[in-house]
Amino acid sequence: MAKNLLIVESPAKAKTIEKILGKDFEVKSCFGHIRDLEKDDMGIDVQNNFQPRYIVPEDKEKVVKELKQLAKKSEEIWLATDEDREGEAISWHLCEVLGLDPSLTKRIVFHEITKPAIESAVKNPRKLDLNLVNAQQARRILDRIVGFELSPILWRKMSMKNNLSAGRVQSVAVRIIAEREREINAFVPSSTFRIDAFFTAKDITGKAVSFKAEGSKYNNEDGAEKFLQSCIGANYKVADIQVKPSKRTPPAPFTTSTLQQEAGRKLGYGVSRTMILAQKLYEAGYISYMRTDSVSLSETAMENITGQIGAEYGKKYIQTRKFKNKNESAQEAHEAIRPTYMDRRQVDIPDAQKLYELIWKRTMASQMADAELEKTTARISISTNKDLLTASGEVLKFDGFLKVYMESRDEDEEEGDEKTEGMLPPLAVGQDLNLKEMKATERFSRPAPRYTEASLVKKLEELGIGRPSTYAPTISTILKRGYVEKRDKEGVVRDFRTLLLAKDKITKKTEQENTGAEKSKLFPTDLGLVVTDFLIQHFDDVMDYGFTARIENEFDEIANGKVKWNKMVDDFYTPFKKDVDNTMETAERISGERDLGIDPATGKKVIARMGRFGPMVQIGDSNDEEKPRFAKLKQEQSIETISFDEAMELFKLPRVLGEFEGSPVSVSIGRFGPYIAHDKQFYSLAKEFDPYSVMLDEVLPIIVEKRQAKLERTIKVFEKEKIQLLRGPYGPYIKKGLRNFPIPKEQQEKAADLGIEEVKKMIEEAIANPPKKNFRKKKAQK
């Protein structure tokens, strides 16, 4: 038994550290937090200065038990949890649970898992920082209060009540998505006409070349046309040429957030996929810790990286940098995400190879030379007017870090339509140019794009909301709650005008383009919109984008010992609780109701609103004598944007198409899509049929065919007992009501000859001997 017990948070870390420290140390992990607030009554004694009531959650009992035993046998215990607020709190909870005196126990910290870092940490232990612990307790308690006070309000006030929730982080995340959607809905595009001129010429070496130049932008077709007219019969000359050097610097190595963004842009991964793969790489020892907000690299890592750059590309590609975190909320308990050994190019986790390469390249690039560019701009004069055209091109003089890595951009960062500039052929000042053609193209302004998972993470990080360990789970939560959905959107075709000047003649055309198509974006649902509006209306402080940043400042004050944590929590709680009580008592139910107009047939009101089962439209009021009519919105429709006509269209279902064999045939859309109902039977309607226009004779074959298929499937029917013998893909089986039962193999061949008594016996047998899976499960539970 080792003399010393050292506790870290992550088991992968424990393994590495144990190797470094040798046999005097036993290194164990506590797997993150080992205690949490109990759930009853929020786990907080509000009346008693917000005293927290902590318990060891069930899934942590085993770890805690093991640590207790080891602690008893060890002479010295070292707490080596992460150096941040949460890490400090974990150490304190360990003291509490293991019965250690916080003022005597050795607390050590390191930001990197390297031999010198850990050895120096062990030489310089400190004591637990109880102020920092209290800052964490305030954070934890405040989050519990917000979540457990707000969620029940939603259960009470929402008509849809399937485990809704609200919280400091998730509710603001939904708000971001909701506001972007409304911005897009309200967006009115404006158009400008852009001038592009295409030239041919001989370059300074006499080679025939062609290139493009740009003119001014015009706000309307008239302006563009006048300009083109003024160019008729003109001569073009190179007026001047400017050459400017420029450089590009590499981005910082990955944090959790930037890794999620780049993996999304370059590899198309969702944030949780990225994190699962990164976790595998980390556990196998290929990369450093993957939940981090730090961009710094250890000394050892820097040596390793520059060595690798020198070996692969030569010394002139090395340029070391220390990156600083832009983000104030960063707690920097770890290093940036980087490979553990730069000479390792392949990993034996096939799924994670691409992600590993991305991390490798970004890490390399971060310590590589700037790229040097030369930007050339030629201005071109027009003999018939005073305007100038501009042609520009960029030449890469030295690739530097671009040799391995180029960061991708989000669509909202793109400047103009074409951001990559090509080369400009070498021209001489004063030389004549031949105009091939000049084109004025109408271009529309675009609204901000909808968020992707990764761009939402970026936004949250900028606002200081959420932590590296919670970005992916937060997105899962808002998707699971149905506040937000991830989907594609088809674009719409739009006309745009062009004017072409060629051979001194202007030709006008109307062309078409596809616009507004989006892939894998986050859309708010009606539920998300309605809940967000409600929360903003009643809890604008918590829903404010700056709320987290403000309370973070207060947590810092607690950590600095300037403010007592219970006072801070109380200052928040007292007014908040008043809002909570007030809202519970007085707020109306959340319905998101919107008037659409009057139904001409009945003169009754048509509204869109949230119903018990989601967004819907309704004709008439529930207080009316006659029951109102209801119809569910289609998947892509929204209460906010549905038009009167679209709503009325929804009421056209169910439609009676006609009669067949004496009973009516009707078509409608149900839970599983469009269907036909006939004689108490249902038939799915394939995609190519439109339920709003399909005709009787189109659907009759569907009914007949399905009936036939069913007939062929049926071996025998016992009407009275409601038992059927059917042919399935795995052979004949018994169907009773909704349940299926197997027929023993030996008897399958003569299934058609089975009598009712035999079948009943088989059912009893099957119930008495359920399939293996249940059997195993029961045994495992003992």
Added chain:
DNA sequence: CAGTGAGCGAGCTTCCGCTTGACTT
């Protein structure tokens, strides 16, 4: 598989941040 839409109110849900398994069809 293919409905429903209001309200009664049993008994339940819910937060954010740390960290990984242990389950099955």
